[in-house]
Amino acid sequence: MLDLSIVIVSWNTRELVRQCLASIDVAQGQLTVETFVVDNASSDGTQEMVQMEFPGVRLLRNHTNVGFARANNSAMRLASGKYVCLINSDVTVSSGCLQKLFAFMEQNPSVGMLGPGMLTPGGDLGCSCMRRPTLRISLVQALGLGSVFKRLSLHIENLKSTGAQDVDVLNGWFWMVKRSALNDVGLLDDRYFMYGEDIDWCHRFWSRNWRVVYLPDARAIHYGGGSSSHAPVKYYIEMQRANIQYWRRYHSLTSLVAYRSIVLLHQILRLLGYSAVYAIRPVARPEISVKIRRSAASLRWLFGL
Numbered sequence: 001m002l003d004l005s006i007v008i009v010s011w012n013t014r015e016l017v018r019q020c021l022a023s024i025d026v027a028q029g030q031l032t033v034e035t036f037v038v039d040n041a042s043s044d045g046t047q048e049m050v051q052m053e054f055p056g057v058r059l060l061r062n063h064t065n066v067g068f069a070r071a072n073n074s075a076m077r078l079a080s081g082k083y084v085c086l087i088n089s090d091v092t093v094s095s096g097c098l099q100k101l102f103a104f105m106e107q108n109p110s111v112g113m114l115g116p117g118m119l120t121p122g123g124d125l126g127c128s129c130m131r132r133p134t135l136r137i138s139l140v141q142a143l144g145l146g147s148v149f150k151r152l153s154l155h156i157e158n159l160k161s162t163g164a165q166d167v168d169v170l171n172g173w174f175w176m177v178k179r180s181a182l183n184d185v186g187l188l189d190d191r192y193f194m195y196g197e198d199i200d201w202c203h204r205f206w207s208r209n210w211r212v213v214y215l216p217d218a219r220a221i222h223y224g225g226g227s228s229s230h231a232p233v234k235y236y237i238e239m240q241r242a243n244i245q246y247w248r249r250y251h252s253l254t255s256l257v258a259y260r261s262i263v264l265l266h267q268i269l270r271l272l273g274y275s276a277v278y279a280i281r282p283v284a285r286p287e288i289s290v291k292i293r294r295s296a297a298s299l300r301w302l303f304g305l
Helices: 014-027 046-053 068-076 097-107 135-142 179-185 197-207 232-250 253-280 282-302
Strands: 004-010 033-040 058-062 083-087 091-093 111-119 174-178 211-222
Touching (some): 004 014, 014 033, 033 046, 083 097, 083 179, 097 111, 097 174, 097 211, 111 179, 135 253, 174 179, 179 197
Parallel strands (some): 004 083, 111 211
Antiparallel strands (some): 111 174
């Protein structure tokens, strides 16, 4: 059995995919690895680049953009590694990262999912872990009070920089999953197009008594926004859709109604706030206009328009 099966999903991120694959070639070291690229009908030459420059990579071509979960699942069904790594196309894998993750998994049989520390392009330690969403946390986020009530912030920003830590949710930018845990928990829920599948999958790992662990001693660089940057408004709505989908699956109808109300409040406050900034800060208008369009589109979607 191979040590690792690595899966990368791409959509119009040719240069990032090239950089990611090149980093894996170097970072794998003595580990036995197979690598899959699942391309969601890119139009920027990604498929041709992978075929020409990385002939050892297994390229799976989709005729349409089937989303993140379904694309990953198609490769995981073919994967033969003892561990499966799902790595975003906008990630560069640092030297020693895969070896540290692999060694930790080998030494800790109760861990089902493991994630490394996220480095920003500037070299800072980014935020890659979350608390499981609750109504209280969602309301704090809607009111913009996460920095005041840090224990009720959705994103965990003050994790230790070294040492393994159990967490509720590992964001879906880089996961290593144990084969036996994958067989027990099952694949990603492909009803999520993009976003939400990470919260759902981690929830299912914990419910099957598999630990979800953050290992900042292993590091990789995450550039962020690889595919979503091509359609920011569309993907922002997909995030709202996915969060509501998750809530519908795991919470009561009363809780779902309350959550939708909080989401509505969140978007109304953002629309008002961004509009005010747009009016008084002309220099910020290019960036703020996108955020205004995102919130306005989300409100139209929430009202069924």
